Amino acid sequence: MVAIVDCNSFYCSCERIFRPDLWEHPVVVLSNNDGCIVSRTDEAKALGIKMGEPYFQAKELLEKHNVAVFSSNYALYGDMSRRVMDTIGVIVGMENVEIYSVDECFIDVSKIALSQLKDVAESIRDTVVKWTGIPVSVGIAPTKVLSKVANRLAKKHKVVTQGVLILDTPRKVEQALHKTNVEDIWGVGRKYAEKLNKMNIKTAYELSQQDLQWAVNHLGGVVGERLVRELKGEPCIDFQPPLSVKKMIATSRMFGKPVSDIASIKEAVATYTARAAEKLRRQQCVAQTIHVYLIPKVEHVQGQKFRHGASQGCYVKLPVATALTNELTKAARQLVDSIYKSGQLYTKAGVTLSDIIPDTAIQGNLFNAPTTNKAAGNRLMQVMDNINFSMRKDMLKLASIGTTQHWSMKCKFQSPRFSTRWNELIKVQ
DNA sequence: TCTGGGGTCCTAGGACCC
DNA sequence: TCTGGGGTCCTAGGACCC
Numbered sequence: 001m002v003a004i005v006d007c008n009s010f011y012c013s014c015e016r017i018f019r020p021d022l023w024e025h026p027v028v029v030l031s032n033n034d035g036c037i038v039s040r041t042d043e044a045k046a047l048g049i050k051m052g053e054p055y056f057q058a059k060e061l062l063e064k065h066n067v068a069v070f071s072s073n074y075a076l077y078g079d080m081s082r083r084v085m086d087t088i089g090v091i092v093g094m095e096n097v098e099i100y101s102v103d104e105c106f107i108d109v110s111k112i113a114l115s116q117l118k119d120v121a122e123s124i125r126d127t128v129v130k131w132t133g134i135p136v137s138v139g140i141a142p143t144k145v146l147s148k149v150a151n152r153l154a155k156k157h158k159v160v161t162q163g164v165l166i167l168d169t170p171r172k173v174e175q176a177l178h179k180t181n182v183e184d185i186w187g188v189g190r191k192y193a194e195k196l197n198k199m200n201i202k203t204a205y206e207l208s209q210q211d212l213q214w215a216v217n218h219l220g221g222v223v224g225e226r227l228v229r230e231l232k233g234e235p236c237i238d239f240q241p242p243l244s245v246k247k248m249i250a251t252s253r254m255f256g257k258p259v260s261d262i263a264s265i266k267e268a269v270a271t272y273t274a275r276a277a278e279k280l281r282r283q284q285c286v287a288q289t290i291h292v293y294l295i296p297k298v299e300h301v302q303g304q305k306f307r308h309g310a311s312q313g314c315y316v317k318l319p320v321a322t323a324l325t326n327e328l329t330k331a332a333r334q335l336v337d338s339i340y341k342s343g344q345l346y347t348k349a350g351v352t353l354s355d356i357i358p359d360t361a362i363q364g365n366l367f368n369a370p371t372t373n374k375a376a377g378n379r380l381m382q383v384m385d386n387i388n389f390s391m392r393k394d395m396l397k398l399a400s401i402g403t404t405q406h407w408s409m410k411c412k413f414q415s416p417r418f419s420t421r422w423n424e425l426i427k428v429q
Numbered sequence: 430t431c432t433g434g435g436g437t438c439c440t441a442g443g444a445c446c447c
Numbered sequence: 448t449c450t451g452g453g454g455t456c457c458t459a460g461g462a463c464c465c
Contacts, residue, residue: 031433038433038465054432072433101436101465189463220462223439250435257430306432350434410431 010103071411252350
């Protein structure tokens with residue numbers, strides 16, 4: 001059996017911890033740049049505020065109902081996430097926990113007796129909220145996909161389930177599948193949901209009754225086959241080993257407002273490259289390919305679904321893999337030169353590092369000894385990372401990042417980093 | 430005026446080999 | 448009229464996730 005623990009309205013719950021005045025109050029959290037609504041409390045959902053809705057469109061409704069609005073505060077959410085996961089680790093043993101995302105983890109509960117599962121699930125739910133202030137829901141079932149089905153129903157029918165649902169018999173699994181639409185299944189996105197509905201397959205139960213060859217043909221090959229098998233109760237999605245290193249590292253942002261001058265774009269790209277290089281060094285890796293892209297501004301046609309402009313990008317394979325910010329930045333700035341079109345307005349830029357390998361495995365080549373100045377470069381990076389980590393972000397940086405950053409994001413409603421900065425601690429009178 | 434960001438996995442198709 | 452077969456490697460792009 002597999003359990004999944006999912007934090008309820010995670011970002012909103014984090015914002016509420018230090019704000020007792022908001023405990024019964026509707027709250028929403030906005031995406032970067034104060035663009036869209038990405039987290040809502042139940043009270044906010046009840047007001048008809050939709051997930052992913054642009055802030056400027058929802059603004060009137062939010063103000064009318066006096067909803068508390070926050071910009072995203074990743075320092076706070078990251079720290080709270082760590083506390084939640086640590087708490088779960090204490091209860092079930094960290095070796096059984098797979099952290100799936102900032103607000104979710106799977107737990108291998110196959111060694112726990114069926115009769116004990118309810119107690120364990122309730123203990124997780126109660127301990128996490130007591131130790132961290134974050135409410136969670138728990139779903140348990142024979143496979144990962146079915147545990148997500150259980151979790152969703154646990155959340156949806158909180159009054160009945162008290163946030164815990166266990167599907168431990170075929171009968172319970174079947175009932176749960178009947179109550180789940182295909183678009184609510186983990187692994188079925190918008191495209192497949194439309195396709196399935198057209199084929200008159202509406203519920204998870206109906207999908208679970210299809211045969212495997214049908215799934216291969218209609219749901220993207222082996223991915224679809226795995227999905228149907230999981231719905232039938234056969235585990236196909238393995239637990240991931242912890243601390244797996246990323247195969248690609250990306251940093252991208254919308255600009256606060258559209259930008260057309262190349263100097264600002266280069267500053268932004270240098271900033272994102274520095275951030276990506278930091279992530280790369282943190283997992284003790286180097287990258288050989290760097291990809292830079294710009295998104296041009298497009299006029300939004302009234303009445304049509306919003307779309308970004310088509311990404312304009314370019315990449316280069318470096319002669320020698322590196323994690324040094326200065327080397328990566330140099331390449332990134334050259335890429336900007338080759339993509340940039342004078343006079344064009346851009347709304348977003350991004351940097352992606354790939355061909356990632358451990359930093360012990362750097363291959364030199366005939367013309368570039370990998371050791372050239374490497375030791376000195378690494379020491380410099382270590383000093384920068386340490387100071388930036390302990391003081392505050394970007395205390396030390398390369399000059400190419402710029403000091404004014406006219407292009408940087410909007411985030412008007414950011415809360416203090418209560419749990420990670422001494423000078424932002426909550427004050428009690 | 431204003432529409433997020435960071436990932437993974439898989440497939441199809443082209444280039445190339447013998 | 449007829450135009451090998453089988454394999455590998457790589458890339459671009461689609462689909463999904465939170």
